[in-house]
Amino acid sequence: MIMIRALAVLVLVALAPAGALAQDGRPVFTDAERQAISSHGPWPMPWTPDPSNRVSGDPDAEKLGFRLFFDARLSAGGVMSCATCHRPEQAFAEDLAVSQGRVALTRNAPGLMNVRFRRWFGRDGGTDSLWSSSIRTFLKPEEFASGPDLIGQLLADDKDLRDQFEAVFGSDPALQSGETAMVLAAKALAAFQETLVSERTLFDDFRDAIAEGNETKEAIYPADAARGAKLFFGRGQCHVCHFGPAFSNGEFADTGLPVLLPGGGVDKGRYDGIKLVRSSRFNLLGPFSDDPEHSTAGKTRYLDLKPRNWGEFSVPALRGVSRTAPYMHDGSLATLADVVRHYSELDLDRLHADGNRVLKPLRLAEDEIADLVAFLETL
Ligand code: HEC
Ligand code: HEC
Known part of the structure; x- marks a missing residue:
């Protein structure tokens, strides 16, 4: 039977x-x-470091990035941190339909688990690396509204942060331009976010x-x-x-x-995202990528704007x-x-x-x- x-x-x-x-x-x-x-x-997936980020995979940079992720002082007036919209208890997303920055934003905050495996960052792909994605947030008037001066100053003034920064990058943030200090802070933040990989x-x-x-x-x-x-x-x-x-x-x-x-x-979604990434001084073709051969920058170099990208x-x-x-x-x-x-x-x-x-x-x-x-x- x-x-x-x-x-x-x-x-x-x-x-x-x-x-x-x-x-x-x-x-x-x-x-x-x-x-x-x-x-x-x-x-x-197997681990591969990000060649455009010199501290990718560095445990000390991950610790610094973890700390910065929750530090509201990176934003003007100390009103928000990354974790305001990317909440650890919600897989680094949030339950609002659209994010609340200094004003209501128009997009939903994506979760950051497994973000290291993305090719482009943002719903519109407005940045081409994980580290420049933080810089976008720093500079946006509706979000951190901070930038090189505020972030450079914070890293120079806070003794603890300054020491930690120096241990990771081998240089004193107080002796660097605000812009360089800001980019390195973004790279530490990226090193932390690269550790967010989901379980089996x-x-x-x-x-x-x-x-x-x-x-x-x-x-x-x-x-x-x-x-x-x-x-x-x-x-x-x-x-x-x-x-x-x-x-x-x-x-x-x-x-x-x-x-x-x-x-x-x-x-317009991707249509505006392409314009944004091409015109950014912080993209992979720019002076801040640590990848000497620009091996990762091909995707940005050959980016074409097509009517199809609209929406x-x-x-x-x-x-x-x-x-x-x-x-x-x-x-x-x-x-x-x-x-x-x-x-x-x-x-x-x-x-x-x-x-x-x-x-x-x-x-x-x-x-x-x-x-x-x-x-x-x-x-
Ligand atoms: C006010 C809310 C808010 C804050 C604060 C914020 N984010 Fe975001 N984040 C968003 C939104 C909304 C998007 C989608 C962006 C877009 O497409 O316009 C996003 C996108 C991202 C992305 C791209 C993810 C992907 O899957 O493409 C990363 C990475 C990211 N944020 C990291 C950060 C970090 C790091 C900080 C702190 C420096 C931060 N965010 C602060 C709301 C926020
Ligand atoms: C043509 C490409 C394409 C196909 C095919 C497709 N998707 Fe999607 N999917 C997308 C895009 C793009 C988004 C995001 C849209 C947006 O943000 O407005 C999305 C969003 C989603 C989301 C929401 C994820 C989030 O975090 O917001 C889910 C769930 C999903 N798709 C499941 C599916 C399922 C199930 C199918 C098959 C029935 C499917 N998708 C087929 C492109 C596709």
């Missing part, structure tokens, strides 16, 4: 059309899907089981999440953009959200995504189910005409939406 049942399952599996389920409610993955799942690991998850065990061909281990993964994975790597084509171990291809895309801002005007936003990495609600650049979607529903009911008229179209309305059933959410929750 057992033999016959096993045979029946085998036959079912062999005859299963794409999307079919085996008897126990578990999906049957195609070879292409198995390969796609395997390419989302292994996790954690249920998904990683599932991915390893698939990569190893271990069916017993594969069966430990919950059936609803497995059906969600089938949608993510199959019909949904989600992995085309949410690609690789960190679940982002490092690029930008338009997902058909409204670009009109509540207070008037539009958020594109950075593809978020999805590890730990259940902890960073609300979602999207404007925080307009409150829950993961809302995000999945957005993809399910996508309004094609809102997407730009050019570019190849991966996204199409998926028209998912309620139980499929629940499966996809169950999958996302295992990341």
Whole structure:
């Protein structure tokens, strides 16, 4: 009897059309899907230092950066620190739809877990390194509104910080230009943020089981999440953009959200981000990169502004995504189910005409939406 049942399952599996389920409610993955799942690991990814940051991976710099991250004195008037918007207890994101700086901002603060694996930083990719991303915050009138004078002075005046700084960089901040001290502070902050790497998850065990061909281990993964994975790597084509171990291809895309801002005007996203990164004195082509060959700067050198970039936003990495609600650049979607529903009911008229179209309305059933959410929750 057992033999016959096993045979029946085998036959079912062999005859299963794409999307079919085996008897126990578990999906049957195609070879292409198995390969796609395997390419989302292994996790954690191997460590590689950032060549543009001389203190990348230096434990003392990480400690200094940790301290600076929580220090409100880096901002004019001492009113906010990085942790005001990137809260450690919320995976370094926050639960507000849009951040509150000196005024209400127009974008949602992304979580900083696994931020070191990004190619561009900011929802618009307005900076090309992790360290210049802090400088953007320092200089922004709506955020820190500080800059070289204030930060240089702080590092020179606070005895403790000054000693710690000197131990890391081998130079006294009081004897440097404010600009140099500011850039080095940003590099220490980056060294700290590089340590924010998320733990292995249920998904990683599932991915390893698939990569190893271990069916017993594969069966430990919950059936609803497995059906969600089938949608993510199959019909949904989600992995085309949410690609690789960190679940982002490092690029930008338009997902058909409204670009009109509540207070008037539009958020052009990547279109303005490209202009910003190209014109910044702190980009990887500039004098502050520690990478003598500018090996990391190619992406910036060959950056082209195309009409397609209008309204594109950075593809978020999805590890730990259940902890960073609300979602999207404007925080307009409150829950993961809302995000999945957005993809399910996508309004094609809102997407730009050019570019190849991966996204199409998926028209998912309620139980499929629940499966996809169950999958996302295992990341
Ligand atoms: C007032 C709230 C606020 C403060 C304070 C703030 N951030 Fe942010 N952060 C944001 C928002 C909003 C974004 C998205 C920026 C954009 O696209 O315009 C962001 C983006 C980032 C990014 C890019 C992440 C990614 O995935 O692309 C990094 C890194 C970052 N912040 C680090 C910091 C650090 C370090 C500090 C302190 C020096 C800081 N932030 C202070 C709100 C804030
Ligand atoms: C064409 C590329 C592309 C495809 C395909 C795609 N996404 Fe996204 N995804 C994005 C971009 C870009 C954003 C951010 C949009 C924004 O900030 O406005 C995003 C945001 C998200 C978010 C919110 C993350 C956060 O931190 O805010 C989730 C969850 C998500 N996508 C899941 C999915 C799922 C599930 C699918 C398949 C049904 C999918 N994506 C398909 C590009 C894509």
